Amino acid sequence: MKIFSNILIIALIGLFSSTYLFNLSPIDYRGTIEIETPVEESALRLTTEKQELLNPESITIKHESENEEVLKSVADSIFTVSVYKGNVPVKENIKNLELVSPSSNMTISIDSANPMVTTLDISQKKLGLEDGTYNFVFSSNLIASKENESVSVNVTYDTAGTYFPASKAAQSGKKGLTLYFATPNADTLIPVTRFVVEDKSLTRMAIEQLQNGPESGSLRTVIGDVTNTTYNNGNVVIDIPSSYESYNNGSTGGLLSYEAFKKTIFSVKRYWPIYSLSFTVDRKSVDSYFHGIDNVTSLPYAKNNYVLYMSYKVDGRYYLFDYKIDTQQAGISETDAPELKAQKMFDAYKDTDIPYGINPIPESVILKSAAMQGTTLVLDFTDSLMNAYNGKNDLRQMMIDSFSYTFTTIPGISSIRITVEGEALKNYVEGIDLTGILYAPEFINPENTTQTNN
Structure with a gap:
């Protein structure tokens, strides 16, 4: 073996x-067999210094990373840009905005001390955009991560717009009559306060001033012939002649005339009690007029609630105007607490889409909370408010005036106070103290801007 x-x-x-x-x-x-070499995850991201821009010619955007990374591009454009107004796209997938065109075979190394800097032309002329506030989304084709590939910036184009603040008091020896004039396209009515010497019945003076028309070359009056205006113990009767057919022809003209009469007369309430407004035609009562409006024989005064004050630009000037929101669409219920109503009203600024109106509140402004102190509504914003309309005192005042008018149309709110991250609003508008309680100014859009008293 x-x-x-x-x-x-x-x-x-x-x-x-x-x-x-x-x-x-x-x-x-x-x-x-696949042999993997551990690769450190890319930390590449986009940054820009400002989130709010006013009338920019260009913007500088950086590709930054804490790690050393090598970037390669095979395209002739680094960025793709999309422009939105609210949530509506205005222009999409815009390319070749770089001031220096990149090479289609570009390779560049970056690290924490050496970012890649790109300047893009976003001038109003280059993009062909109208005046207004837009949200720009810049997307880089050099970044694979969806989370870090884009950065957004709010851009406002205001070529020649100036806002004249509302006035708390009338000019010395005069009365302020708020008159309602139509926009050039008859989109809406713009309130304009004219200061006049009282020499007759204020209601009659208000109608005469409407007939005289605005000082602005583009706004226009929709009030023509009026036979008589009488005031009797708070009840106003306006008699119009049937021979003036413009009041009753066309739904738009008829409605604007009716609203101009009504709003102008009821604004006299700051001086005289106004309980009702009636219309007669050739001194006779009518069931309806102004192209189908009923109950024109006795229109009671009623406070207009839940009104946004939007802005309108004409002849190089911004005007605030009232726009009654659809409370059902805005989700406002009478059982809501005032704080909740205020939040929904603020949201309505951004959700309201009217082609002729401009939202006076930049998209980036965020309302952090709302709270009641007696009948004063305290609006606390994030520090985004401090960046809004940077360098434009008049537009900042326009936003504050809009807040004052808008939120005091919520029942139970008589005034507002504005804070930022819980602190009083200081040094926001040059020469104006905004740290205390703010009431809606009495005289909106003063016509004579050289003699207003704030």
């Missing part, structure tokens, strides 16, 4: 020491 074992061992030694080739397997396993 031992002899047999020795023979077997010798045979095996001979076999493995021979030059005979063996193919142990027809399979090449090298192609089935």
Whole structure:
């Protein structure tokens, strides 16, 4: 047995020491094994210094990373830009805005101390955009991460717009009559306060001033012939002649005339009690007039609630005007607490889409909370408010005036106070103290801007 074992061992030694080739397997396993080298996750991101821009010619955007990274581009444009107004796209997938065109085979190394800096032309002329506030979204084709590939900036184009603040008091020796004039396209009515010397019945003076028309070359009056205006113990009767057919022809003209009469007369309430307004035609009562408006014989005064004060630009000037919101669409219920109503009213600024109106509140402004202190509504904003309309005192005042008018149309709110991150609003509008309680100014859009008293 031992002899047999020795023979077997010798045979095996001979076999493995021979030059005979063996193919142990027809399979090449090298192609089935993947060797991974750990790669540090990219930290590449976009940054820009400002989130709010006013009339910019260009914007500088940086590609930054804490790690050392090599960027490669095979395109002739680094950024793709989309422009939105509210949530509505205005222009999409805009390319080739770089002031220096990148190479289509560009390679660049960046690290924490050496970002890649790109300047893009976003001038109003280059993009062909109208005046207004837009949200720009800049997307980089050098970043794979969806989370970090884009950055957004709010841009306001205001070529020649100036806002003249509302006035708290009338000019010395005069009364302020708020008159309602139509926009150039008859979109809406713009309130304009004219200061006049009282020399007759204020209601009659208000109608006469409406007939005289605005000082602005583009606004226009929709009030023509009026036979008589009488005031009797708070009840006003306006008699109009049937021969003046413009009041009753066309739904738009008829409605604007009716609203101009009504709003102008009811604004006299700051001086005289006004309980109702009636219309007669050729000194006779009518069931309806102004192209189908009913109940024109006795229109009671009623406070206009839930009104947004939007802005309108004409002849290089911004005017605030009232726009009654659809409370159902805004989700406002009478059972809501005033704080909740205020939040919904603020949201309505951004959700209200009217082609002729401009939202006076930049998209980036965020209302953090609302709270009641007696009948004063405290509006606390994030520090985004401090960046709004940077360098434009008049537009900042327009926003504050809009807040004062808008939120005091919520029942139970008589005034507002504005804070930022819980702190009083200081040094926001040059020369104006905004740290205390703010009431809606009495005289909106003063016509004579050289003699207003704030």
